[in-house]
Amino acid sequence: MSLRVSAILERKGVAVVTIPRDAVLLAAAEALSRHSIGALVVSDDGRAVQGIVSERDVVRAFARFGTAAVKRGVADVMSTDVVTCERETTIDELMAVMSQRRIRHVPVLSDGGLAGIVSIGDIVKLRLDELEVENETLEQYVSGRS
Amino acid sequence: MSLRVSAILERKGVAVVTIPRDAVLLAAAEALSRHSIGALVVSDDGRAVQGIVSERDVVRAFARFGTAAVKRGVADVMSTDVVTCERETTIDELMAVMSQRRIRHVPVLSDGGLAGIVSIGDIVKLRLDELEVENETLEQYVSGRS
Numbered sequence: 475m476s477l478r479v480s481a482i483l484e485r486k487g488v489a490v491v492t493i494p495r496d497a498v499l500l501a502a503a504e505a506l507s508r509h510s511i512g513a514l515v516v517s518d519d520g521r522a523v524q525g526i527v528s529e530r531d532v533v534r535a536f537a538r539f540g541t542a543a544v545k546r547g548v549a550d551v552m553s554t555d556v557v558t559c560e561r562e563t564t565i566d567e568l569m570a571v572m573s574q575r576r577i578r579h580v581p582v583l584s585d586g587g588l589a590g591i592v593s594i595g596d597i598v599k600l601r602l603d604e605l606e607v608e609n610e611t612l613e614q615y616v617s618g619r620s
Numbered sequence: 621m622s623l624r625v626s627a628i629l630e631r632k633g634v635a636v637v638t639i640p641r642d643a644v645l646l647a648a649a650e651a652l653s654r655h656s657i658g659a660l661v662v663s664d665d666g667r668a669v670q671g672i673v674s675e676r677d678v679v680r681a682f683a684r685f686g687t688a689a690v691k692r693g694v695a696d697v698m699s700t701d702v703v704t705c706e707r708e709t710t711i712d713e714l715m716a717v718m719s720q721r722r723i724r725h726v727p728v729l730s731d732g733g734l735a736g737i738v739s740i741g742d743i744v745k746l747r748l749d750e751l752e753v754e755n756e757t758l759e760q761y762v763s764g765r766s
Contacts, residue, residue, distance in 0.1 A: 503683035510722075512676070529675040530658070536678060537649040541687035566751060573745050576656075594740050599719050601747065605712060 479568060479582055479592055480561040482600055488590040490581065492517040493548055495524055499535055500544040502527050512593060513579035516552045521587040525552035528579060558583045559592065569597060625714060625728055625738055626707040628746055634736040636727065638663040639694055641670055645681055646690040648673050658739060659725035662698045667733040671698035674725060704729045705738065715743060 493502055493514045505514055506529055516525035527548050535543045535551045558581050559568055568580060572594055582590035639648055639660045651660055652675055662671035673694050681689045681697045704727050705714055714726060718740055728736035 500683070500686060503679050506676075507680045507683040529679045530652075532682060533649050533675045533678050534653045536682055536689070537646070537653040540646060540690050543682070544686050566748075569744050569748055573741065573748055576741065578741070594744060595719065595722065595724070598715050598740060598743065602712075602715055602719055 476564040476566045477600060477604070478561065478565065479559055479563045479590075481565075482592050482596045483561065483582065483590045485600075486590075486596060488582075490515050490588055490591045492520050492588070493527065494518050495547075495549045495552075497548045498544065499532060499546045499548060499551060502548050503532050506532065512595075513591070515581050515588060515591065516548055517588060523556055523558065523581050523583070523588055525549070525554045526556050526579060526581065527552040528577075556581065560584065561589065565597060565600060568592065572597075622710040622712045623746060623750070624707065624711065625705055625709045625736075627711075628738050628742045629707065629728065629736045631746075632736075632742060634728075636661050636734055636737045638666050638734070639673065640664050641693075641695045641698075643694045644690065645678060645692045645694060645697060648694050649678050652678065658741075659737070661727050661734060661737065662694055663734060669702055669704060669727050669729070669734055671695070671700045672702050672725060672727065673698040674723075702727065706730065707735065711743060711746065714738060718743075 491509050491514050493505055493516055495516055495518055502514055513526050513528040515523055516527055517523055531551045535546055539546060557571055557575055578594040580592050581588055637655050637660050639651055639662055641662055641664055648660055659672055659674040661669055662673055663669055677697045681692055685692060703717055703721055703723060724740040726738050727734055
């Protein structure tokens with residue numbers, strides 16, 4: 475039995491921090507810092523996913539453009555080839571795609587609109603909870619036999 | 621049976637990208653970008669861990685100082701309260717500490733010196749490999765019974 479993305483959204487909620495395409499990179503850095511998150515979904519209406527801008531994108535722009543980075547537009551540095559998932563996607567599939575594509579954040583879509591976001595940290599947290607359940611089940615099994 | 625940090629180091633190797641304490645933040649951003657990694661160990665001699673500087677630290681400095689961030693020193697923004705592990709640390713323990721502390725990179729120490737670094741991505745990759753082994757074992761078990 476493999477858990478699904480919906481199990482993560484039930485715990486963390488479906489809120490997603492978005493930023494419009496025409497924002498400057500400094501605003502993106504401020505939003506990432508303020509919310510202590512690793513990526514923002516780029517969306518003008520909060521529903522359509524136009525791109526994703528991660529801490530890594532900001533660091534790359536900073537390395538490349540130096541002081542001029544503050545005024546670069548989000549649209550210049552965001553990834554537009556966004557990997558998304560659905561509520562029904564299994565965690566195993568999600569782990570595989572994150573590992574292969576070396577990404578840490580995957581927006582969740584429902585009816586074509588933004589319905590959450592899952593991070594690699596959320597997956598590790600879920601896996602830890604699973605481990606606790608496994609240990610409890612094992613204890614019950616062992617005590618049932620003895 | 622829980623895997624240990626040594627299992628990850630056997631796959632990825634023990635190389636760690638370090639940066640000296642007196643480097644400027646722009647140099648840190650360049651090193652993070654060039655190596656496509658999420659954190660640098662701050663170390664003057666490549667052995668003693670004096671701090672860690674992550675993509676998140678760079679983004680925070682960028683948000684806080686704007687253009688002046690390029691000239692800030694690594695020592696000003698690094699975390700000095702570094703969580704480390706050993707080769708014998710179990711992956712389950714490591715996942716728990718990463719999740720609790722909300723960190724993605726943990727340097728590995730051996731005899732007090734730097735002996736590798738483990739990221740949250742490395743753990744997910746290992747977990748995927750484990751899943752494949754579990755599935756194979758399950759298949760053998762099922763075919764053995766039929």
